[in-house]
Amino acid sequence: MDTLLWHSFLVALAGGVLALDRTAVFQIMVSRPIVTGPIIGLLFERPEAGLMVGFLLELLWIGELPVGGSIPAHETAAAIIAAGVAVGVEKGPGGLNRELIAFIVLLVIPVAMVCQWVDKAIRDFNSRLDRLTERYVSRVGMYNLMGVIVFLLPNMLLFFVFTFLGIIGVSYTAPYLTGVVRSALLGVFFFIPLIGIAVVFNTARDKRTVRIYGGQG
Amino acid sequence: MLRVFFNSLFLQAAWNFDRMQNLGFAASIAPALKKIYREGFASALKRHTEFFNTHPYMAAPILGAVVRLEEEVKDGRRDASTISSFKKATMGPYGAIGDNLFWGSIKPFAAMVGVMIALTGSLWAPIVFLIIFNIPHLWMRVYGLSMGYRLGEEVVGYIKALDLPWWGRRVRDLTLIMVGTFLALYWWRMGNLIGFDSANLPVAFVLIVIVMWIAWLLRHGFSASLTIYLVCALLLLFNTGYWLLTTGS
Numbered sequence: 503m504d505t506l507l508w509h510s511f512l513v514a515l516a517g518g519v520l521a522l523d524r525t526a527v528f529q530i531m532v533s534r535p536i537v538t539g540p541i542i543g544l545l546f547e548r549p550e551a552g553l554m555v556g557f558l559l560e561l562l563w564i565g566e567l568p569v570g571g572s573i574p575a576h577e578t579a580a581a582i583i584a585a586g587v588a589v590g591v592e593k594g595p596g597g598l599n600r601e602l603i604a605f606i607v608l609l610v611i612p613v614a615m616v617c618q619w620v621d622k623a624i625r626d627f628n629s630r631l632d633r634l635t636e637r638y639v640s641r642v643g644m645y646n647l648m649g650v651i652v653f654l655l656p657n658m659l660l661f662f663v664f665t666f667l668g669i670i671g672v673s674y675t676a677p678y679l680t681g682v683v684r685s686a687l688l689g690v691f692f693f694i695p696l697i698g699i700a701v702v703f704n705t706a707r708d709k710r711t712v713r714i715y716g717g718q719g
Numbered sequence: 720m721l722r723v724f725f726n727s728l729f730l731q732a733a734w735n736f737d738r739m740q741n742l743g744f745a746a747s748i749a750p751a752l753k754k755i756y757r758e759g760f761a762s763a764l765k766r767h768t769e770f771f772n773t774h775p776y777m778a779a780p781i782l783g784a785v786v787r788l789e790e791e792v793k794d795g796r797r798d799a800s801t802i803s804s805f806k807k808a809t810m811g812p813y814g815a816i817g818d819n820l821f822w823g824s825i826k827p828f829a830a831m832v833g834v835m836i837a838l839t840g841s842l843w844a845p846i847v848f849l850i851i852f853n854i855p856h857l858w859m860r861v862y863g864l865s866m867g868y869r870l871g872e873e874v875v876g877y878i879k880a881l882d883l884p885w886w887g888r889r890v891r892d893l894t895l896i897m898v899g900t901f902l903a904l905y906w907w908r909m910g911n912l913i914g915f916d917s918a919n920l921p922v923a924f925v926l927i928v929i930v931m932w933i934a935w936l937l938r939h940g941f942s943a944s945l946t947i948y949l950v951c952a953l954l955l956l957f958n959t960g961y962w963l964l965t966t967g968s
Binding site for chain 1: 726728729731732733734735736737738739741742743745746749760761764765768772775776818822823824826827829830831833834837838840842844845848849852853856857891892894895897898901902905909926929930931933934936937938943944946947948950951954955957958959962
């Protein structure tokens with residue numbers, strides 16, 4: 503249990519810092535699933551497992567655009583928790599396979615929605631910092647930096663809780679997955695990249711699609 | 720300007736629904752204002768706590784230009800109200816340009832390159848993704864800020880001359896080519912993993928039909944997440960039916 507707690511804490515700590523890049527600071531894209539997955543994996547000397555999870559989740563959310571005031575599903579949270587759970591399960595007695603990776607991905611999609619809701623609540627809370635600036639304008643730098651803490655702490659808590667529960671849940675459920683379910687999960691594993699491709703196709707396509715693939719100069 | 724650049728990396732640290740990036744913008748410009756206005760710093764800073772929202776990378780040329788405009792206000796060559804007008808006039812269009820170029824074009828392209836490398840199992844995938852994305856990103860942040868400061872209001876003409884939407888379209892052309900390449904590579908990898916003949920063209924055609932079907936679903940209100948659960952449910956139904964048939968006979 504101590505190892506599991508320590509594992510979840512490390513995922514939460516590293517994940518919390520990485521997730522800041524999503525909105526609050528830098529935005530150099532280290533918060534994208536294809537980067538966070540391998541980094542979380544690397545933390546536990548299993549970068550390949552993290553890369554596999556990150557690859558699938560990157561494709562799933564490749565078309566999400568944080569345009570204007572819209573808050574998309576928290577793909578970073580999904581990738582961090584999924585990579586943390588995948589590595590935790592891989593270290594366990596049952597090991598990790600493609601079916602379990604697909605199972606983990608299916609489990610973290612609703613988690614991304616929960617984190618999206620928390621993200622909205624964080625931005626609501628930030629309005630208080632904005633109102634404080636009205637009174638103490640010279641402290642604007644400090645209030646802006648407080649926003650970083652406001653983004654960091656709830657995310658860390660969520661990552662810790664969901665990683666902890668995820669490892670326990672997947673480890674205990676895995677032995678009870680029947681052959682029918684396992685083969686459906688394997689199908690899902692191979693299907694996810696096709697969904698990602700369809701998303702990219704829709705994002706980039708227009709009349710030029712015909713020009714490029716139809717050979718019309 | 721170095722401190723302005725550093726602070727601009729925290730532009731969205733306190734992003735809020737009321738006035739969005741206002742705190743980040745004010746915090747970014749604060750070091751420059753402190754230098755320009757030895758007196759009246761607070762009232763100058765107050766001007767920048769008004770509503771502000773644009774693409775985070777495209778804020779750089781606006782920030783640079785606003786610092787230049789503030790210097791002109793200090794020298795009495797300009798009225799302070801023109802700064803607010805400049806911000807209001809630029810943030811919307813620059814937001815749209817940035818969303819289209821960085822979120823809608825460069826990010827999917829860099830991600831496609833990354834996932835193609837990841838498909839081979841190489842850990843270079845995240846590194847290549849970060850390099851491809853961050854070259855234009857950091858260029859815009861560093862060069863945009865510097866050009867904004869150098870040109871002031873004229874930076875609008877400079878950004879227009881860059882014709883960023885044209886670059887966005889070209890990158891999306893490349894992304895579409897990557898989609899086709901990815902499908903071919905994925906088909907070949909699946910062939911190796913599952914053990915079927917990936918040179919079988921009629922079967923490969925099925926893959927394209929599946930992608931087109933998913934693309935159609937996505938265009939008709941299905942989200943990617945919902946599609947994956949739909950696929951899972953269909954596969955479960957199919958497998959259960961197959962199991963019942965085989966065990967029944």
